[in-house]
Amino acid sequence: MRLAFTFRGSIRGGVSGFWPKFTGRQSYEAVPRKDERSYFERVYAVTRQVPRGRVTTYGAIADYLALGSARMVGWALNHSFPYADVPAHRVVNRKGELSGRLHFATPTRMQELLESEGVRVEDDRVVDFERLFWSPAEHLPEDAF
Structure with missing residues (x-):
């Protein structure tokens, strides 16, 4: 079985401060941490x-x-x-x-x-x-x- 992963969001502010979030469709979304600066x-x-x-x-x-x-x-x-x-x-x-x-x-x-x-x-x-x-x-x- 092949899983599809998509990247949504922006990493313009940097890669730190983001983590993958399971969206329920076998894809991950980049979500900024609200408590941290990038x-x-x-x-x-x-x-x-x-x-x-x-x-x-x-x-x-x-x-x-x-x-x-x-x-x-x-x-x-x-x-x-x-x-x-x-x-x-x-x-x-x-x-x-x-x-x-x-x-x-x-x-x-x-x-x-x-x-x-x-x-x-x-x-x-x-x-x-x-x-x-x-x-x-x-x-x-x-x-x-």
Whole structure:
């Protein structure tokens, strides 16, 4: 016997926060949990807290949210461009490199945005990264997002 499974709903906000629901017709429906924000929304909420002139890392956000890998944070931020209030340019890799720069409108846009906030960038790397690093775990309440 072959079962038919259909996916209904949207995962635009991310895959976390959805679970399959049996609809009675041998199909599953994606239903958002009412008591939780989606993974993307949580990543965006933390990213919005990064102050101008500071940077954080994909891994620092992932560790703070305890929801997966740094790559998942990067994936979420790659989908943040319709939301002008999400400062994705302030998130860099663990070495301070602008690894997400190619996902911006132009390859230099991430650097331009950082420099407009007073962050120096040389060779696609944040200068004085350790001093400018902003840790969500140190600056935000535990489980705030």
